[in-house]
Amino acid sequence: MKKPLGAPSIYTPELAQSILDRLELGQSLRKICEDPAMPSGQTIRNWINAKPDFFAQYTRSRDIGLDAVADEVIAIADEIPGMLDNGATDSGGVAHQRLRFDARRWYLSKLAPKRYGDKLTTEVTGANGGAIQVDDSSTASRLAAILDAAKARRANETPEDDLSDIL
Incomplete structure (x- = not known):
């Protein structure tokens, strides 16, 4: 979706802080930029490249936002699935809930694999699976x-x- 011509593109500390606050809440940059009061994603990326202080704050805010997304994953897992009129569990709702859970979990594992990724171990064995001689x-x-x-x-x-x- 294209931004209206009046969307802000001039960096101000207040506008930057508003973006950083929303990142810390776990919102994606794309979602933030859908707001007509916010600059485009390209404008924000230009700020990241041109302003080292903003880059450091942006990185920190994204990191904090990952914890908010992790909290959201737990909240999704704790949600009680909806019920149909006949009292049965809504399987479509369960599938949607699982999709939301899995997508966020995957996202976390890719952006912060040390914190949220699966732990991988490597085992070295000798002949026939025995000890190395x-x-x-x-x-x-x-x-x-x-x-x-x-x-x-x-x-x-x-x-x-x-x-x-x-x-």
């Missing part, structure tokens, strides 16, 4: 050979010696 004897013998070569090098003081044959 480490051959300490070959490792110890390689370390001993390196140590002996270093001692010999130090004794002979010949830094040109090539150790690639034992590494």
Whole structure:
């Protein structure tokens, strides 16, 4: 939707604070910019690029707004689904509620994966799913050979010696 010609585009601290306050409530920039009293999204992005202080405040407000969206996710999950005239649960209402819940949860996991994403773990296993086998004897013998070569090098003081044959 195009903004009317009279939409504000001049930065003022009051207008900026109004935008930041709404971001902290969890509103999206798109939703804020639908308000005829607000500048366009492009204007706000221009402010972000041109004004480092506004960028820092914007980033902080978006972060706070994510917590508001997380609170909304819990509220949606706690909503009691609607009932039909016959007393049955409205399955369409339940599906809509689930969609709202899942969309917000996905949004949070993408914008703040450390806080709201699924925790991923990686497990490394050896052959047939067992423990990883480490051959300490070959490792110890390689370390001993390196140590002996270093001692010999130090004794002979010949830094040109090539150790690639034992590494």
